[in-house]
Amino acid sequence: xxxxxxxxxxxxxxxxxxxxxxxxxxxxxxxxxxxxxxxxxxxxxxxxxxxxxxxxxxxxxxxxxxxxxxxxxxxxxxxxxxxxxxxxxxxxxxxxxxxxxxxxxxxxxxxxxxxxxxxxxxxxxxxxxxxxxxxxxxxxxxxxxxxxxxxxxxxxxxxxxxxxxxxxxxxxxxxxxxxxxxxxxxxxxxxxxxxxxxxxxxxxxxxxxxxxxxxxxxxxxxxxxxxxxxxxxxxxxxxxxxxxxxxxxxxxxxxxxxxxxxxxxxxxxx
Amino acid sequence: xxxxxxxxxxxxxxxxxxxxxxxxxxxxxxxxxxxxxxxxxxxxxxxxxxxxxxxxxxxxxxxxxxxxxxxxxxxxxxxxxxxxxxxxxxxxxxxxxxxxxxxxxxxxxxxxxxxxxxxxxxxxxxxxxxxxxxxxxxxxxxxxxxxxxxxxxxxxxxxxxxxxxxxxxxxxxxxxxxxxxxxxxxxxxxxxxxxxxxxxxxxxxxxxxxxxxxxxxxxxxxxxxxxxxxxxxxxxxxxxxxxxxxxxxxxxxxxxxxxxxxxxxxxxxxxxxxxxxxxxxxxxxxxxxxxxxxxxxxxxxxxxxxxxxxxxxxxxxxxxxxxxxxxxxxxxxxxxxxxxxxxxxxxxxxxxxxxxxxxxxxxxxxxxxxxxxxxxxxxxxxxxxxxxxxxxxxxxxxxxxxxxxxxxxxxxxxxxxxxxxxxxxxxxxxxxxxxxxxxxxxxxxxxxxxxxxxxxxxxxxxxxxxxxxxxxxxxxxxxxxxxxxxxxxxxxxxxxxxxxxxxxxxxxxxxxxxxxxxxxxxxxxxxxxxxxxxxxxxxxxxxxxxxxxxxxxxxxxxxxxxxxxxxxxxxxxxx
Numbered sequence: 001x002x003x004x005x006x007x008x009x010x011x012x013x014x015x016x017x018x019x020x021x022x023x024x025x026x027x028x029x030x031x032x033x034x035x036x037x038x039x040x041x042x043x044x045x046x047x048x049x050x051x052x053x054x055x056x057x058x059x060x061x062x063x064x065x066x067x068x069x070x071x072x073x074x075x076x077x078x079x080x081x082x083x084x085x086x087x088x089x090x091x092x093x094x095x096x097x098x099x100x101x102x103x104x105x106x107x108x109x110x111x112x113x114x115x116x117x118x119x120x121x122x123x124x125x126x127x128x129x130x131x132x133x134x135x136x137x138x139x140x141x142x143x144x145x146x147x148x149x150x151x152x153x154x155x156x157x158x159x160x161x162x163x164x165x166x167x168x169x170x171x172x173x174x175x176x177x178x179x180x181x182x183x184x185x186x187x188x189x190x191x192x193x194x195x196x197x198x199x200x201x202x203x204x205x206x207x208x209x210x211x212x213x214x215x216x217x218x219x220x221x222x223x224x225x226x227x228x229x230x231x232x233x234x235x236x237x238x239x240x241x242x243x244x245x246x247x248x249x250x251x252x253x254x255x256x257x258x259x260x261x262x263x264x265x266x267x268x269x270x
Numbered sequence: 271x272x273x274x275x276x277x278x279x280x281x282x283x284x285x286x287x288x289x290x291x292x293x294x295x296x297x298x299x300x301x302x303x304x305x306x307x308x309x310x311x312x313x314x315x316x317x318x319x320x321x322x323x324x325x326x327x328x329x330x331x332x333x334x335x336x337x338x339x340x341x342x343x344x345x346x347x348x349x350x351x352x353x354x355x356x357x358x359x360x361x362x363x364x365x366x367x368x369x370x371x372x373x374x375x376x377x378x379x380x381x382x383x384x385x386x387x388x389x390x391x392x393x394x395x396x397x398x399x400x401x402x403x404x405x406x407x408x409x410x411x412x413x414x415x416x417x418x419x420x421x422x423x424x425x426x427x428x429x430x431x432x433x434x435x436x437x438x439x440x441x442x443x444x445x446x447x448x449x450x451x452x453x454x455x456x457x458x459x460x461x462x463x464x465x466x467x468x469x470x471x472x473x474x475x476x477x478x479x480x481x482x483x484x485x486x487x488x489x490x491x492x493x494x495x496x497x498x499x500x501x502x503x504x505x506x507x508x509x510x511x512x513x514x515x516x517x518x519x520x521x522x523x524x525x526x527x528x529x530x531x532x533x534x535x536x537x538x539x540x541x542x543x544x545x546x547x548x549x550x551x552x553x554x555x556x557x558x559x560x561x562x563x564x565x566x567x568x569x570x571x572x573x574x575x576x577x578x579x580x581x582x583x584x585x586x587x588x589x590x591x592x593x594x595x596x597x598x599x600x601x602x603x604x605x606x607x608x609x610x611x612x613x614x615x616x617x618x619x620x621x622x623x624x625x626x627x628x629x630x631x632x633x634x635x636x637x638x639x640x641x642x643x644x645x646x647x648x649x650x651x652x653x654x655x656x657x658x659x660x661x662x663x664x665x666x667x668x669x670x671x672x673x674x675x676x677x678x679x680x681x682x683x684x685x686x687x688x689x690x691x692x693x694x695x696x697x698x699x700x701x702x703x704x705x706x707x708x709x710x711x712x713x714x715x716x717x718x719x720x721x722x723x724x725x726x727x728x729x730x731x732x733x734x735x736x737x738x739x740x741x742x743x744x745x746x747x748x749x750x751x752x753x754x755x756x757x758x759x760x761x762x763x764x765x766x767x768x769x770x771x772x773x774x775x776x777x778x779x780x781x782x783x784x785x786x787x788x789x790x791x792x793x794x795x796x797x798x799x800x801x802x803x804x805x806x807x808x809x810x811x812x813x814x815x816x817x818x819x820x821x822x823x824x825x826x827x828x829x830x831x832x833x834x835x836x837x838x839x840x841x842x843x844x845x
Contacts (some may be wrong), residue, residue: 022615062674069679098333101323102502118321118333121306121550123527126717127337143715144342144360144722186672194671201674205664210327226682228660231324233502236491237618239453246613250690250755257609258756261686264666264673 022229027106028115029212029220035092037081037215044081045088046151047158050174054158055080057174059204061181068178071225074204074216082207082215083200087151089132094119097128099213107235114213114231150199157196161185164193273297274560276842277545279530279574280304282372283828284814284835285565286509286517287420291839293522300557301514302528302547304566305369308334308500309510312370313518318511322375322500326661329498334375336368340717343569347770348705348728356724358770360714363725364600364780366567370526371510373567373782374828378497378621379478379506381426381829382651383417385440385630386410388823395632395646401701401730402597406820407792407801408837410441416833416840421476422448424507425484426829428476437473437627451623452481452490457616457692458624458655461608464751465626465654470743472654475625478507478829487511494618494659506620509832526550531720532578533562535808539582542811548718561842565814565835568598572708572787572817573723575805588788588805593798595708597786598725599822601650602698602733602763606744607691609756616657616692624654626747629696629740630824638739644732649740650697650824663688692751694744697783698737698763699824701730708787729767737761783827785819803838812838 038044044052059080065073074080089095100116103109120128126141134149135141158173161184165173169180176184187193207216209223211231217223223230250257276292278285281303293299311319322334332338343363350358366373387394389406397403428447430438451474462472480489490505504511518524527550534543534556544558564571572595576586586594628634629649639647658666660682667673667681684690706728710721741759748757766780791797794806803818805811814835816827823830 063678064675069676071679071683073679098321098328098331099323099325101321101325101500102319103323114323114325118308121527122552123340123550123717124306124332124337127332127340130339143717143719144339145714147339182675185674188671201668202665205661205668206327206330209661209664211323211325214327223660225679226660226685226688228688231495232493233324233495234491236493239492241615242453242492242619243456243459245456245610245753246615246689248611249613250609250611250684250686254609254755257686257690258758261607261609261691261756262758264670264681264687 022227024220024223024228024230025106025232025235028104028112030218035085035215037078038084044084045091047084047087047154051155051158052080052084054161054172054174055083055154055200057181058161058185058200061178061185062201062204063208072219072221074208076219077208077216077221078218079204079207079216083154083203085215086203087132087154090129095128096214099211103233104211104213104231106230107232109234112213114211153196153199157192157200160192160196164190276300276561276563277302277557277559278563278565279545280372280565280567280570280815281370281509281514281524282366282565282567282815283374283509283831285563286371286514287832287835288563288565288814288839289517289522290513291836292842293517293520295843299517299522300559301522301524302530302545303370303524303526304529305334305336305367305526307370307524307526308375309370312510312515313524315519318504318515320500320502320504323502324493324495324499326659334367334369334500335365338362338365341368341722342714342716343722344711344714344724346724346726348726351705351726356712357714362780364569364782364784366782366784370524371508371514374508375500375510376498377508377782377828379508380621380653380826381421381476381478382625382627382825383441384410384823384825384830387440388821391821398645398701398732400703401732402704403702404789404791404796404820407790413830413833413837414442414444416836417829418444420829420832420836424478424512425449425480425487426476426478426507427451427474427481429474432473434471434473434627447476449481449484452479452620453492453623455616455619455623455655457614457657458622460610460614460751460753461654461692461694461747462624464608464747464749464754467750468747470626470628470747472624472626475623475653477620478512479620480505480507485512490620492619496619496621529718530574531718533564533574533587533811535580535582535587537582539580539807541809561810561812563812563814567815568784568787568817569708569723569725571813571815573710575788576710577720583807588798588807588811590807591795591797593789593796595787596704596706597702597789598706598708598727598784599700599702599786599819600727600781601783601822601824602700602729602737603781604696604698604737604741604744605760605762606694606741606748607758607760608693608748608751608754609686610690610692610753611755612753613689614657614692615689616655617659617688622653622655626652626654626694629743635736635739638735642731642735644735647732647736647739648699648824649736650699651826652744653695653697655692656695657691657693658687660688694747696737696740696744697824697826698733698740700822701732702786702789702821703730729763734764734767737764783822785816785822785827788813788817789820790818791820802841803834812842814838
């Protein structure tokens with residue numbers, strides 16, 4: 001409780017001087033207990049060492065950290081390792097698909113329930129095996145037709161990036177310059193690359209901005225640079241926090257701001 | 271003499287209310303639920319726990335919703351159906367949570383009542399061309415006491431003194447809400463002021479959220495993970511925590527992971543005898559009962575009745591009228607968005623704390639209706655003041671090609687969608703159409719080996735015109751809100767209509783408000799159930815979900831599903 005009061009007092013003071021930002025709480029900022037994440041050059045749970053290094057480079061282009069951007073990015077958040085953890089989920093006693101509940105230990109609970117992943121029952125496991133491993137021609141997985149699994153999407157996508165890097169720049173992807181890497185990932189005429197980018201970008205932001213128990217967002221870097229409080233139960237917010245606006249932080253002229261909004265929210269409609 | 275046994279298919283809003291009313295009246299009740307139980311301790315003296323949390327990853331991973339790979343649905347437009355296209359999309363089509371408690375495990379608990387005129391559309395306003403408009407076989411007054419009881423049991427907040435006279439004339443209340451409103455969200459307050467400047471009236475949104483401790487559950491602490499998230503502290507009422515828990519304490523038996531695929535009847539088809547289901551181990555089982563209540567939601571209920579066709583019911587159970595599966599209604603959403611220079615943190619709080627219902631009409635829109643060649647025009651209620659959470663915002667940026675790299679970081683740091691908008695979301699009424707229907711897909715099967723539901727749907731001119739007329743009003747209110755530096759319109763319903771079920775806006779436009787498919791009425795020739803939800807052709811088969819809605823109104827439907835289910839259960843109890 002003392003901690004809560006201290007935090008509230010801090011927020012109130014911060015609001016008063018116009019820098020209100022909802023900082024994530026203290027507590028766990030690392031993945032499941034007993035699970036270590038592979039370092040550079042080490043094989044992952046599913047990807048081999050080179051594939052994982054390549055995926056690190058890809059995620060680092062999607063959400064860059066230093067030196068491209070002052071704040072930590074996907075490499076610092078360890079998004080590639082989290083993706084590998086998902087691809088190898090069925091090598092673990094309880095696959096880390098659905099974190100437990102109701103609370104982490106970041107907002108007033110002494111126990112981190114998120115770290116106690118919810119066991120999949122046989123039906124849920126079948127769905128996630130199809131999603132991750134693919135239907136593999138098995139009749140019990142192909143009732144609605146064949147499904148290409150995430151493992152195959154990543155393995156083939158990373159290989160494709162290496163092939164493209166070789167043919168265009170004479171090196172594998174991870175050895176290409178960041179500009180060359182960006183050129184390959186941004187090539188909208190390459191359907192195979194864009195299929196991979198769609199999946200890998202979605203998973204990168206998932207692990208960048210989701211709870212750290214899934215393996216990404218290590219050190220809560222995705223929440224700190226965005227000023228996002230993360231999970232706040234059981235503490236929640238005060239009535240004053242709900243009813244008081246934060247400072248003016250949108251510095252664009254109104255027409256520019258509306259145009260930017262329309263580009264993104266309206267972009268859905270394309 | 272012991273009371274008749276009751277079997278309920280589905281543990282969502284309708285099923286749980288019926289289970290509670292019947293179990294506490296001494297009926298032996300069994301509930302079969304297709305999904306898992308994610309609320310450990312439910313129905314036990316130790317109290318209700320939860321596996322839900324403030325977790326955006328889990329929300330997107332088929333934790334409570336049916337897994338789209340195991341139970342896909344298919345979709346096509348009316349035009350595609352007319353051209354003989356079997357389907358143009360396979361995947362997630364308006365799925366609801368498939369777990370114990372159904373959709374209310376992650377609803378935002380908004381509980382506006384339907385209005386008098388919603389029950390009597392045909393006799394009040396006349397027919398609409400190319401729509402299947404009909405009166406409900408009951409009135410607002412018939413339902414009002416059940417609204418009262420459901421609201422008191424769940425703990426609904428609001429303030430009758432702040433409600434417009436026009437609202438109370440259409441949906442009169444017997445008294446004040448049992449709970450006062452939540453702390454008002456700043457975005458809603460600003461838009462309320464904008465609305466007032468333009469002659470619209472904003473008031474506290476009625477919702478089943480504890481603003482104070484109620485029914486043994488704590489008050490809401492505005493964590494912001496509301497719509498689409500299970501409440502980690504049970505501050506939100508709903509089917510499981512407010513009804514099913516007590517039904518189980520009164521003796522009702524819950525069987526999770528029980529997929530019902532057939533309702534059995536006597537050979538003359540006049541009585542349901544029980545159901546066949548697949549259990550958690552994959553074994554096929556049957557269970558008999560004196561009364562069968564189906565509450566699987568409008569799409570799954572229609573599918574089950576169609577799959578239960580037999581010698582006495584060749585076109586599906588209770589489908590002599592040909593109306594089964596037809597008149598499928600969703601709500602048609604339109605967003606007005608206000609942009610503020612200040613950080614409005616509109617993601618915080620219980621989704622939204624304010625509402626405006628001046629958009630219901632129809633008087634306000636008489637001229638626009640005439641100009642469009644429609645006899646009248648109705649919109650719906652506006653949900654005022656919400657925005658997006660962090661991962662949700664990132665996913666919006668991802669949808670635009672090559673929006674990654676430093677641009678992504680800068681957009682996320684700025685947080686324009688997360689921090690600087692507050693929106694009005696119009697819950698537009700959908701016209702019932704015969705051609706909008708659920709049937710059994712001829713080819714695609716689910717994990718159980720049964721045909722998946724196929725949704726054929728196109729919007730009626732009515733809801734499209736309403737969106738076009740009301741959208742600019744939403745935008746004007748946003749622009750008039752103190753501190754707003756800009757506003758714009760996002761007609762998600764219309765954009766999704768134009769891009770199809772597989773289009774990028776189908777997801778945002780997708781709704782959990784699913785109605786019709788087994789409409790109630792007095793005449794068995796034109797409806798599937800009577801005013802108590804009993805299927806006309808069978809003596810003991812009842813429907814207790816959105817399937818029985820004759821019209822969709824412009825209001826979040828759950829509290830009306832609950833009130834109808836309670837009325838139905840009390841009627842069974844009186845027989």
